[in-house]
Amino acid sequence: MIKITTPVLGDDELKEVKKVLDSGYLVQNKYVKQIEDFISKYVGTKYAVAVSSGTAALHLSLLSLGIKEGDEIIVPDFTFPATVNVVEMVGAKPILVDIDLESFCINTEEIESKITNKTKAIIPVQEFGNSTNMDEIIRISKKYNLKIIEDAACALGTEYKNKKIGSLGDVGCFSFHPRKSVTTGEGGIITTNNHEIYEKLKILRNHGISKIDGKVDFVLPGYNYRLTDIQAALGVIQLKKLEKIIDKKIKLAEIYNRELKNIKKIKTPKCDKDVRHTYQTYHVILDESIERDEVIKELRNREIESNYGAYAIHTLKYYREKYKLEDSEFDNSTKAYNQGLAFPLSYEMNEKDVIFVVGKLKEIIE
Ligand SMILES: *Cc1c(COP(=O)(O)O)cnc(C)c1O
Numbered sequence: 001m002i003k004i005t006t007p008v009l010g011d012d013e014l015k016e017v018k019k020v021l022d023s024g025y026l027v028q029n030k031y032v033k034q035i036e037d038f039i040s041k042y043v044g045t046k047y048a049v050a051v052s053s054g055t056a057a058l059h060l061s062l063l064s065l066g067i068k069e070g071d072e073i074i075v076p077d078f079t080f081p082a083t084v085n086v087v088e089m090v091g092a093k094p095i096l097v098d099i100d101l102e103s104f105c106i107n108t109e110e111i112e113s114k115i116t117n118k119t120k121a122i123i124p125v126q127e128f129g130n131s132t133n134m135d136e137i138i139r140i141s142k143k144y145n146l147k148i149i150e151d152a153a154c155a156l157g158t159e160y161k162n163k164k165i166g167s168l169g170d171v172g173c174f175s176f177h178p179r180k181s182v183t184t185g186e187g188g189i190i191t192t193n194n195h196e197i198y199e200k201l202k203i204l205r206n207h208g209i210s211k212i213d214g215k216v217d218f219v220l221p222g223y224n225y226r227l228t229d230i231q232a233a234l235g236v237i238q239l240k241k242l243e244k245i246i247d248k249k250i251k252l253a254e255i256y257n258r259e260l261k262n263i264k265k266i267k268t269p270k271c272d273k274d275v276r277h278t279y280q281t282y283h284v285i286l287d288e289s290i291e292r293d294e295v296i297k298e299l300r301n302r303e304i305e306s307n308y309g310a311y312a313i314h315t316l317k318y319y320r321e322k323y324k325l326e327d328s329e330f331d332n333s334t335k336a337y338n339q340g341l342a343f344p345l346s347y348e349m350n351e352k353d354v355i356f357v358v359g360k361l362k363e364i365i366e
Pocket of ligand 1 (some may be wrong): 010177
């Protein structure tokens with residue numbers, strides 16, 4: 001079976017994890033510090049705060065920015081539902097915006113019409129390792145005094161105008177889930193340049209604990225969103241491989257583009273010249289004449305794993321029943337959800353595998 005992705009794990013990871021087990025210090029300790037130092041340097045922010053998942057990163061970001069009940073948050077309709085769930089978790093209202101079908105990121109031209117006097121923030125999702133037009137996001141956020149929370153869960157290493165994603169807003173959120181380029185099993189990290197936000201994040205991830213005059217006190221009702229040192233040790237080794245993994249994925253994506261170019265019924269992903277796309281996922285749109293779910297089944301019969309790329313939030317039970325939004329407001333997101341297909345893409349694949357996948361796909365759709 002050619003899997004949709006496979007984590008790149010070896011003896012190096014095992015050795016480093018064993019060091020943690022031998023030390024007896026299993027929770028947040030020196031490897032968590034190491035992973036934070038690596039990420040803040042790599043992304044180019046002053047601070048990084050490691051947490052237990054990408055979802056925890058998003059949740060704490062909203063809390064640290066003071067987002068609360070009654071606030072409205074701009075979110076793209078096409079994403080992994082965690083992006084929107086966290087908005088509900090803090091009692092705010094997600095204002096869904098359609099995406100652009102070339103980038104699969106939020107359609108920046110539709111944002112301003114959805115802003116009201118309750119709007120407090122925008123969460124641009126850097127979908128599939130691509131980047132949204134961040135100049136536009138920044139311009140809009142300045143004009144309306146909005147916070148920017150980059151959902152960069154699947155975009156570690158992605159660049160916009162030679163700057164790393166995660167350094168362009170108030171906070172950036174990353175995930176280390178095995179479906180992403182590098183993994184800690186479960187895990188996530190938040191990047192920021194703001195010292196006040198940084199301090200708040202550290203308190204919120206650790207039960208609300210802070211030190212007042214050198215004495216431990218509980219200053220907020222916090223969470224336990226800590227990353228363990230076991231996970232961080234895994235991550236420290238994984239991050240050494242990050243650039244190698246990204247380079248390979250970019251190469252494989254280019255081979256997909258080349259092989260799929262002449263198939264009229266398939267729309268391949270586009271990437272702006274300002275963006276370094278890191279292809280966490282290689283995602284295409286199938287023509288409406290093709291039954292996407294049938295293609296997934298037929299690929300599986302041929303030992304190839306494929307899947308949906310992301311979800312149209314307005315169609316999911318909770319959001320559908322609560323907000324009763326129409327498909328017609330989200331043409332592109334609806335199309336990407338119904339006709340989108342994510343192909344296998346991982347470090348361990350080679351040119352031959354990509355050609356095999358595309359060959360089988362042709363067999364199915366022709
Ligand atoms: C993976 C992902 C998340 C959630 O990250 P977890 O670590 O699984 O909690 C959130 N948003 C996007 C866009 C993602 O791809």
